[in-house]
Amino acid sequence: MTPITQHITPVILCGGSGTRLWPLSRTGFPKQFLCLTGNDSLFQQAAQRLNQLGNAHIQVSPPLIVTGEEHRFLATEQLRETGIELGRALLEPVGRNTAPALTLAALAAMEGGQDPILVVTPADQTVAQPAAFTATMHQAIAQAATGSIVILGITPHHPETGYGYIHAPRHCEERSDAAIRHTIPVQAFVEKPNQATAESYLQQGGYYWNAGMFVLKASVWLQALQQFRPDIAQATQQAWDTRSTDAAFVRPGKAEFTAIPSESIDYAVMEHCPGSTFPIQMVPLDAGWSDLGAWDAVWNVLPKDAQGNAHVGDVLATDSHNTLVHASSRLVSLVGVRDLVVIETPDAVLVVDKNRSQDVKHIVAQLQATKREEQTLHRKVHRPWGWYDSIDEGGRFKVKRILVKPKASLSLQKHHHRAEHWIVVTGTAEITNGDKVLTLTENQSTYIPLGTVHRLSNPGIIPLEIIEVQSGSYLGEDDIVRFEDTYGRQTP
Incomplete structure (x- = not known):
């Protein structure tokens, strides 16, 4: 008998700010978009892992990405770099935790009468052994195809107090089907333990770290949510019904989405499943998983020298x-230090005892309280058209290095409080300056007077780089009036 082809839809939950990995992770460029291990970001690694689940009997659809409005271009551009086609980007107007996020994905996946198996993962984790991950996911997919809810549980290697646990003791009968025999019924979900309790879990066995990875049919999620949290189910349906669509971007109704109760997948549904009409199964995952929750976890997964040092970038060390x-x-x-974490960026330096990595959140809290930009943006800021790097500034001036991608364009705009001088370093610039359109090449320049409507475009096939010198009484990024914009950012 020919095996049935299973249709799976990857769902990548791409929210969160990763505050404990400051100063690399910031609100405007959070942890999941950083390259902390290897040459790909954590988000790109997640997309690639899920895309590789396909085989002769598993068909993988383009992924659904659930992210915030402010990160939509980061997510889509990084996915494009991997060569993986985007299914849709579901844009949350505000954060409402993971239960509404998964509900949006389930509703999107079921459009047109489909009911695929959703393979759900956070975007900010790393896996050292991809082959073991794939084999485990195949077991989970086989079980989910029967209508079960399946969660992946991480086999613990040390007593960890930073994770919730899944209690799934191995006393069930072995399954006859080889593809699903490794699944274990979940008895309970357990909150983050103290050190003594975590040690007892490791000694007893039958306890696994909860990594927030789930495999289940879209319809099963919606049915379970309707049973356990009908308020979330109905409110999310209303937000979905009032959605707007712009190419691959889907925006649920803002007012309706804001009214949804904020709740996690675990609290809304999973913790109610054991003993219910929606039994939940677990598949153990032992594949070198880490959520890179703090700098000590990053040190754990990086290659080290003979002295246990993990160094990235231009670093010299002795003793x-x-x-x-x-x-x-x-x-x-x-020189002569131990157990230190030093994170250097162009605008901030962190020095912390490696054993107190979790406490970086206190620095971030101070940044938030004082409304400092170092909490939200890097000096180098990525935009859908390229990036800019604020390399110097003073009382009435700011100097930026700007890169515009080939065929990309900034918005048609003006400023109320500043004038700008542009100098082309490399590439070709097409510049709208009032009623004139100029073409400038290397070493040529122009001046944009205060209040003049202007636009910068790159008509060429190589990146355009310019130096911009701003001068005026106010140089904030919010002094922009947009008239036309390729990326839907017009000023109201």
Whole structure:
């Protein structure tokens, strides 16, 4: 008998800010978009892992990405770089935790009468052994195809107090079907334990870390949510019914989505499943998983030298042990230190005892309280058309290095409080300056007077790089009036 082809839809939950990985992770460029291990971001790694689940009997659809409005171009551009086609980007106007996010994905997946198996994963995790991950996911998909809810449980290797646990003792009968024999019924979900309790879990066995990865049919999720949290189910349906669509971007109704109760997948549904009409199964995952929740976890997964040092960037060290250094823009040197984390960026430096990595959140709280930009944006800010790097500023001036991608264009705009000088460094610039359109090449320049409507475009096939010098009484990024914009950012 020919096996039935299973249709799966990857769902990548791409929210969160990763505050404990500051100063690399910031609100405007959070953890999931960082390259912390290897050459790909955590989000790109997640997309690639799920895309590789296909085989002769499993058909993988383009992924659904659930993210915030402010990260939509980061997510779509990074996915494009992987060569993976985007299904749709579901844009949350505000954060409402993971239960509404998964509900949006389930509603999108079932459009047109489909009912695929959803393979749900956060975007900010890493897996050292992709082959083991794929084999485990295949087991989970086989079980989910029968209508079960399946969760992946991470086989613990040490007593960990930073994760919730899944209690799934192995006393069930072995399954006859080889494809699903490794699933274990879940008895309970357990909150983050203290150290003594975590140690007892490791000794007893039958306890697994909850990684927030689920496999289930879209219809099963919606049915379970309707049973356990009908308020979330109905409110999310209303937001979905009032959605707007712009190419691959889907925006649920803002007012309706804002009214949805904020709740996690675990609290809304999964913790109610054991003993219910929606029994939940677990598949153990032992594949070198980490959620990289703090800098000590990043140190754990990086290659190290003979002294236990993990260094990225331009770093020199002598008589130093078990350190993590991430140098982004300059030389960092260590002498005679142990167990330190040093994270250097162009506008901020973090130095922390590796054993207190979790406490970085207190620094972020101070940044938030004082409304400092270092909490939200890097000096180098990515935009859908390219990026800009604010390389210098003073009382009435700011200097930016700007890169515009080939065939890309900034918005048609004006400023009330500043004038701008543009100097082309490389490439070709097409510039709208009032009623004139100029074409400038290397070493040529122009001046944009205060209040003049202007636009910068790159008509060429190589990146355009310019130096922009702003001068005026106010140089904030909010002094922009947009008239036309390729990316839907017109000023109301």
